[in-house]
Amino acid sequence: MSAVIATIRAEQTRYLHQLSELLRLPSVSTDASKKAEIVRTAEWMKARLLSAGCTTAEVIATDGHPIVYGEWLGAPGKPTLLVYGHYDVQPAEPLDKWISPPFEPTIRDGRIYARGASDDKGQVVIHINALEAHLKTHGSVPVNLKFLIEGEEEIGSPSLPAFVAANQQRLRCDAVVVSDTAMFSKDQPSITYGLRGLVYLQVDLFGTHGDLHSGSFGGAVVNPAMALAWLLGKLKDEKGKIKVPGFYDNVVKLTAAERRAFKSLKHSDAKFKRDLGAPELFGEAGFTTLERIWARPTLDINGLWAGFTGQGAKTVIPAEAHAKLSMRLVPNQTPAEITKKVTQAIKKLAPKSVRVEVQNLHGGDGWLAPTEHPALAAASRAVKQAFGKTPVFVREGGSIPIVANFARVLKVPCVLLGVGLNDDNLHAPNEKLDLDNFHKGIEAAALFMQEFGAQKGA
Amino acid sequence: MSAVIATIRAEQTRYLHQLSELLRLPSVSTDASKKAEIVRTAEWMKARLLSAGCTTAEVIATDGHPIVYGEWLGAPGKPTLLVYGHYDVQPAEPLDKWISPPFEPTIRDGRIYARGASDDKGQVVIHINALEAHLKTHGSVPVNLKFLIEGEEEIGSPSLPAFVAANQQRLRCDAVVVSDTAMFSKDQPSITYGLRGLVYLQVDLFGTHGDLHSGSFGGAVVNPAMALAWLLGKLKDEKGKIKVPGFYDNVVKLTAAERRAFKSLKHSDAKFKRDLGAPELFGEAGFTTLERIWARPTLDINGLWAGFTGQGAKTVIPAEAHAKLSMRLVPNQTPAEITKKVTQAIKKLAPKSVRVEVQNLHGGDGWLAPTEHPALAAASRAVKQAFGKTPVFVREGGSIPIVANFARVLKVPCVLLGVGLNDDNLHAPNEKLDLDNFHKGIEAAALFMQEFGAQKGA
Numbered sequence: 001m002s003a004v005i006a007t008i009r010a011e012q013t014r015y016l017h018q019l020s021e022l023l024r025l026p027s028v029s030t031d032a033s034k035k036a037e038i039v040r041t042a043e044w045m046k047a048r049l050l051s052a053g054c055t056t057a058e059v060i061a062t063d064g065h066p067i068v069y070g071e072w073l074g075a076p077g078k079p080t081l082l083v084y085g086h087y088d089v090q091p092a093e094p095l096d097k098w099i100s101p102p103f104e105p106t107i108r109d110g111r112i113y114a115r116g117a118s119d120d121k122g123q124v125v126i127h128i129n130a131l132e133a134h135l136k137t138h139g140s141v142p143v144n145l146k147f148l149i150e151g152e153e154e155i156g157s158p159s160l161p162a163f164v165a166a167n168q169q170r171l172r173c174d175a176v177v178v179s180d181t182a183m184f185s186k187d188q189p190s191i192t193y194g195l196r197g198l199v200y201l202q203v204d205l206f207g208t209h210g211d212l213h214s215g216s217f218g219g220a221v222v223n224p225a226m227a228l229a230w231l232l233g234k235l236k237d238e239k240g241k242i243k244v245p246g247f248y249d250n251v252v253k254l255t256a257a258e259r260r261a262f263k264s265l266k267h268s269d270a271k272f273k274r275d276l277g278a279p280e281l282f283g284e285a286g287f288t289t290l291e292r293i294w295a296r297p298t299l300d301i302n303g304l305w306a307g308f309t310g311q312g313a314k315t316v317i318p319a320e321a322h323a324k325l326s327m328r329l330v331p332n333q334t335p336a337e338i339t340k341k342v343t344q345a346i347k348k349l350a351p352k353s354v355r356v357e358v359q360n361l362h363g364g365d366g367w368l369a370p371t372e373h374p375a376l377a378a379a380s381r382a383v384k385q386a387f388g389k390t391p392v393f394v395r396e397g398g399s400i401p402i403v404a405n406f407a408r409v410l411k412v413p414c415v416l417l418g419v420g421l422n423d424d425n426l427h428a429p430n431e432k433l434d435l436d437n438f439h440k441g442i443e444a445a446a447l448f449m450q451e452f453g454a455q456k457g458a
Numbered sequence: 459m460s461a462v463i464a465t466i467r468a469e470q471t472r473y474l475h476q477l478s479e480l481l482r483l484p485s486v487s488t489d490a491s492k493k494a495e496i497v498r499t500a501e502w503m504k505a506r507l508l509s510a511g512c513t514t515a516e517v518i519a520t521d522g523h524p525i526v527y528g529e530w531l532g533a534p535g536k537p538t539l540l541v542y543g544h545y546d547v548q549p550a551e552p553l554d555k556w557i558s559p560p561f562e563p564t565i566r567d568g569r570i571y572a573r574g575a576s577d578d579k580g581q582v583v584i585h586i587n588a589l590e591a592h593l594k595t596h597g598s599v600p601v602n603l604k605f606l607i608e609g610e611e612e613i614g615s616p617s618l619p620a621f622v623a624a625n626q627q628r629l630r631c632d633a634v635v636v637s638d639t640a641m642f643s644k645d646q647p648s649i650t651y652g653l654r655g656l657v658y659l660q661v662d663l664f665g666t667h668g669d670l671h672s673g674s675f676g677g678a679v680v681n682p683a684m685a686l687a688w689l690l691g692k693l694k695d696e697k698g699k700i701k702v703p704g705f706y707d708n709v710v711k712l713t714a715a716e717r718r719a720f721k722s723l724k725h726s727d728a729k730f731k732r733d734l735g736a737p738e739l740f741g742e743a744g745f746t747t748l749e750r751i752w753a754r755p756t757l758d759i760n761g762l763w764a765g766f767t768g769q770g771a772k773t774v775i776p777a778e779a780h781a782k783l784s785m786r787l788v789p790n791q792t793p794a795e796i797t798k799k800v801t802q803a804i805k806k807l808a809p810k811s812v813r814v815e816v817q818n819l820h821g822g823d824g825w826l827a828p829t830e831h832p833a834l835a836a837a838s839r840a841v842k843q844a845f846g847k848t849p850v851f852v853r854e855g856g857s858i859p860i861v862a863n864f865a866r867v868l869k870v871p872c873v874l875l876g877v878g879l880n881d882d883n884l885h886a887p888n889e890k891l892d893l894d895n896f897h898k899g900i901e902a903a904a905l906f907m908q909e910f911g912a913q914k915g916a
Binding site: 030031032090091093094097155156182196198200206207208209210211212213214215216217218219220221222223225226228229230231232233234236238240272276277278279280281282283284289292293296297298300301302303304305306307308309310311312313314315316317318321322323324326328351352353354355361362396397398399422425426427428429430 | 488489490548549551552555613614640654656658664665666667668669670671672673674675676677678679680681683684686687688689690691692694696698730734735736737738739740741742747750751754755756758759760761762763764765766767768769770771772773774775776779780781782784786809810811812813819820854855856857880883884885886887888
């Protein structure tokens with residue numbers, strides 16, 4: 001393996017150059033006007049899979065953004081690994097908060113800053129680079145490889161489940177590997193065995209036909225913005241407890257062993273608070289910070305808008321008020337169950353003086369992996385060799401809805417081999433990827449191919 | 459007088475053309491980038507005062523937007539009337555809700571639609587046209603006239619009180635007349651004897667340094683948007699009662715006579731609700747709709763913004779959340795008292811997990827006029843002749859902060875001779891002025907000059 005590692009180390013500059021090229025493409029999947037950029041990014045991915053050595057690669061149209069699929073199946077008798085990732089990114093707004101522009105990748109202090117650096121462009125390419133390094137060094141790879149790279153992850157992967165269901169034979173594999181998570185910390189690599197699910201709603205309140213003068217009408221009509229405040233304020237109490245009836249019914253309790261394992265991890269609330277710049281930490285009573293993020297469900301307002309939001313004072317009673325609201329779910333809460341319970345609570349809480357609509361924008365199941373599975377052990381050995389330290393098994397608060405889907409449909413384990421860090425500013429201004437992690441990540445991916453290739457084939 | 463009225467009727471087309479010219483100028487005073495338009499509008503006003511027959515007119519610089527002042531003092535021994543109005547307008551946003559563009563005046567169904575049509579460009583010019591009609595018909599006016607037209611009314615008239623205080627001699631008069639209010643209804647003219655005051659605040663909540671991924675951090679940090687919902691929802695209860703400690707302490711109660719007078723007015727809650735398109739009416743228990751609007755204080759959210767407000771789903775915990783909040787005051791609440799009480803309540807209610815700031819954007823006193831004063835009787839006779847019906851004395855829910863200032867500093871009565879209507883869409887899309895009211899308003903203004911001129915001079 002040391003020859004492959006040597007190849008990888010010799011190619012660092014080129015890998016970085018290629019990543020920069022990819023990060024320049026503004027493949028924002030929520031933005032319908034970026035369709036051409038999305039397609040351009042899919043084509044880039046296909047070309048890169050081929051240049052890395054895939055024998056076939058194609059851009060496959062869907063009802064939404066295209067899926068990129070490629071494969072190298074030159075190791076008959078060896079197991080098959082399905083690499084999943086996504087080439088779409090979150091919107092970059094607010095643009096004025098970026099130190100360097102979101103689609104002009106810039107290196108500062110050993111990190112590359114750009115939208116998508118960590119989520120997920122910089123992470124998905126580590127596996128492509130690892131494939132290339134094996135082929136360059138030995139002309140072969142010790143596993144068979146399939147790559148499935150989608151363009152709709154940030155909008156809830158609407159097209160992927162149908163594609164997976166319809167292509168079970170083509171996607172047949174012995175394990176899925178996904179690099180779209182963070183390591184526990186820079187000096188503590190980790191393998192993620194749990195993810196939260198998601199329900200994302202939009203709440204729209206409507207009052208009068210149009211905005212009203214707050215002097216001429218104030219006092220005699222409802223203010224939808226105030227009605228929204230009443231409503232949202234009652235979904236969660238000031239102690240962090242979600243008040244939606246039945247919300248916690250299906251939450252799987254943490255085991256004593258898990259709570260002990262979480263407590264043994266090096267985590268400092270003081271440092272966490274300082275890093276985030278939060279005046280005080282806040283969360284559900286009776287749980288630690290890690291438990292709150294990894295194993296408890298949430299209800300958060302992601303956006304809020306009503307009336308006049310410009311400079312100065314406009315004395316208007318808004319005709320409408322809106323909120324984006326999301327819930328992170330934990331096993332065994334389901335998106336359908338929580339969507340129904342929260343929607344019912346909202347409709348019940350809204351005053352009769354407003355009309356209320358609830359839109360379901362997207363959702364996905366939570367997921368827990370069997371930590372004792374050989375694929376996870378192989379990943380653990382690979383990460384240890386690349387990063388010089390045995391990884392810990394952790395959960396993550398974020399959601400990768402398709403992971404639960406893979407587990408259910410393909411009936412194989414998922415290995416979440418993430419090389420991001422918690423301060424990567426995902427979904428926020430100044431997203432970055434640590435370059436050490438990027439380069440070691442390529443080594444870990446190559447080593448995982450080696451370790452997993454030593455398993456019995458499918 | 460019939461000759462002056464005949465002149466006015468012969469000139470209707472020209473008056474309308476001139477008003478359209480004025481309405482084309484986007485003199486939005488809250489918008490710093492519109493400074494040049496503001497100045498252009500002030501110059502337009504000066505030119506129009508001179509063309510109408512004022513012997514002097516000037517544009518006077520202030521720390522903010524300029525004041526236009528003009529006079530015609532050709533009636534020695536006769537009383538002097540000070541006409542006050544404003545040439546600035548509210549912002550026109552949301553632009554996509556306008557049927558015709560806000561600064562392209564358009565006539566539909568006997569109304570002229572444009573930002574400022576009713577508030578206040580279309581109303582202030584009735585007095586200028588009346589002056590011109592008197593001069594054209596008889597070469598003289600039966601009162602002395604002073605015009606004070608400012609450009610900061612929509613931002614709380616910050617420069618005007620100092621100007622009035624420094625120019626008491628120049629502004630000396632026997633009464634102030636202001637046309638910046640609505641008539642009770644199209645078939646019921648009215649004179650306004652009461653106005654509400656105003657306090658306008660901005661509330662800013664700050665959580666973490668930057669926006670956070672709601673998966674990676676949700677559950678362990680406060681969400682400023684949720685904190686804002688908790689806070690705002692507690693300032694007013696769901697029965698419409700304001701919960702700020704001491705808020706109602708200085709409210710002057712309605713007299714039994716006022717409550718009887720209000721009840722005698724033709725008002726239908728069913729029609730009011732239908733006209734506004736409100737699902738249900740809403741307000742403080744124990745008061746009628748007119749009492750709620752005219753004689754009770756309010757607390758309203760005018761704007762709300764936080765996090766992601768674009769299309770689709772962005773899973774972010776916002777770093778900040780903001781609200782514009784205003785209170786309409788009634789005598790004897792003062793802006794200073796209410797600013798202090800509301801600010802204290804906000805700071806007390808905000809959770810420690812956020813940092814809170816409160817900015818005071820503007821304010822003004824409420825006002826009540828003595829309905830028995832001869833100036834109000836003269837206005838009543840003029841309105842009766844122009845509109846064919848005796849006006850009723852009403853209050854208005856809106857604020858004209860400078861009116862209380864005139865009463866206090868110049869020590870003369872203010873006559874609120876408004877010719878707007880309640881459905882004029884002030885501060886909202888599709889603002890309009892009824893053309894019948896515009897033309898009859900010019901006649902009423904001319905008749906008021908006549909009636910007031912018959913009073914004993916200063």
